[in-house]
Amino acid sequence: MEISREKPAEIDIRSASVFYGKERILENFNLSIIEQKVGFIGRNGSGKTTLLRILAGLQELTSGKVLIDGTEVAKHRNKAIRKVGIIFQNPDHQIIFPTVGEELRFGLTQLGLNRNEADLKVIECLNQYDKADWFERAVSTLSQGQKHLVCLLAVLLMKPRVLLLDEPFTGIDIPTQLKLEYFLNSLKQTIIHVSHVPETFQRYQRLIWIEEGTIQADGPPKSVIKKYRDAMKNFDEKKI
Numbered sequence: 199m200e201i202s203r204e205k206p207a208e209i210d211i212r213s214a215s216v217f218y219g220k221e222r223i224l225e226n227f228n229l230s231i232i233e234q235k236v237g238f239i240g241r242n243g244s245g246k247t248t249l250l251r252i253l254a255g256l257q258e259l260t261s262g263k264v265l266i267d268g269t270e271v272a273k274h275r276n277k278a279i280r281k282v283g284i285i286f287q288n289p290d291h292q293i294i295f296p297t298v299g300e301e302l303r304f305g306l307t308q309l310g311l312n313r314n315e316a317d318l319k320v321i322e323c324l325n326q327y328d329k330a331d332w333f334e335r336a337v338s339t340l341s342q343g344q345k346h347l348v349c350l351l352a353v354l355l356m357k358p359r360v361l362l363l364d365e366p367f368t369g370i371d372i373p374t375q376l377k378l379e380y381f382l383n384s385l386k387q388t389i390i391h392v393s394h395v396p397e398t399f400q401r402y403q404r405l406i407w408i409e410e411g412t413i414q415a416d417g418p419p420k421s422v423i424k425k426y427r428d429a430m431k432n433f434d435e436k437k438i
Contacts, residue, residue, distance in 0.1 A: 206234040207267055207281070207359045207388040209253065214262035216248055216411075223248045224411040227262070231390070237399035237419065238392045238406050239426055245411040246392040250362045253390065254284040266360060280309075283353030283387075284362040288369075289345035298324075298340075298348055299333040305356045323355055343374030350381070363391040367398070396423040 209231040216223040224245050238246045251257035252264050255271045255278055264271045271278040286292045295301040299320055306316035324330050327347075337345065346366055353361065363382075367375045382389065383401065391398065396419075399405045405419040407426050415425045 206232055208232055208265075209360065209388070209390070210265040211249075211252075212263050212265070214252060214264060215260045216245075216252065216257060217260045222411060224252075227411065229406070229413070231388075231404075233388075233403040234386075235389045235402040236391070236404045236406065237402045238390070238408055239394060239396060239399065239422070240408040240414075241394065241430075244408045246408055247364055248411075249408070250284060250364050250390065250392055253360070254282050254362055255279045256284070280356075281359035282362060283356060283358035283360070285346070285349050285353060285364065285366050287365040289342065289349045292349050293337050293345060296336060296338070297333075298329075298335050298337060301337065301348055302352050302355055305352055309356060319355060323351055327351070341370075341374070343370040343378065346370065346374075346378060347381070350378075354385075354387075358387060361385065361387045361389050363389065365393055366391075367393070367395075396426060399423070 209229075211227060211229040214227040215225045217225075227245075227249075238249060240246050248257055252259060253266070253271070255275045259272060266278055266281050269278045269281070293301055295304060299317070302320040302323065303313065303316045306319055307313065311319070321330070321333060324332050329347075332348075337348065340348065350366075367378065370378070379398075382391075391402070393399070399419045402419050404417065405415075405422040406413060407415040407422050414429070415422045
């Protein structure tokens with residue numbers, strides 16, 4: 199089910215601006231990504247989630263463009279969104295069907311598979327992750343961590359080129375988080391991960407710190423995390 203690629207996806211954000219009325223979320227934002235695992239860090243309201251939404255084609259740009267492997271998301275949305283899968287912060291906002299099998303089947307049928315073809319792929323997927331008994335299982339009986347896993351599997355079954363993660367560990371316990379991190383680290387897709395927890399990105403190739411829609415630091419996680427922590431410490435001291 200995992201995708202084997204010779205190189206990561208190429209993501210290019212060019213002069214992107216997003217305004218809600220007079221409120222600026224992003225303005226003239228430029229960024230190129232060629233690494234496999236990239237993190238975004240910043241305080242709430244810094245523009246991180248907006249970036250994920252424009253990459254997924256869920257947020258309209260006021261101006262500028264976003265390209266994934268040369269495909270402009272706004273002009274060729276159907277083609278572009280087939281390259282991208284997004285995992286939201288709360289799985290209850292993403293899961294729409296009552297059973298795991300139905301949830302995993304849905305994306306495959308949207309890609310053109312009939313029900314039998316889709317179910318065979320779903321069963322194969324569940325077997326691969328030792329969850330064969332989940333096919334008929336009610337989503338309501340799952341823990342938050344298990345629901346996150348269902349969301350991940352539903353997206354991965356559609357074989358995206360890029361996986362977007364918006365605070366995927368929110369509200370789950372540490373052991374479950376560690377299991378999900380291990381699972382994510384095994385994937386071959388390009389991963390763009392948003393979090394406000396610095397430790398999340400220790401093993402990533404690149405970390406980008408964003409505040410008020412602008413890049414404050416960009417580079418190896420160790421150096422960016424230090425700058426971010428120093429800034430947050432100074433911010434907290436000023437508040438006291």
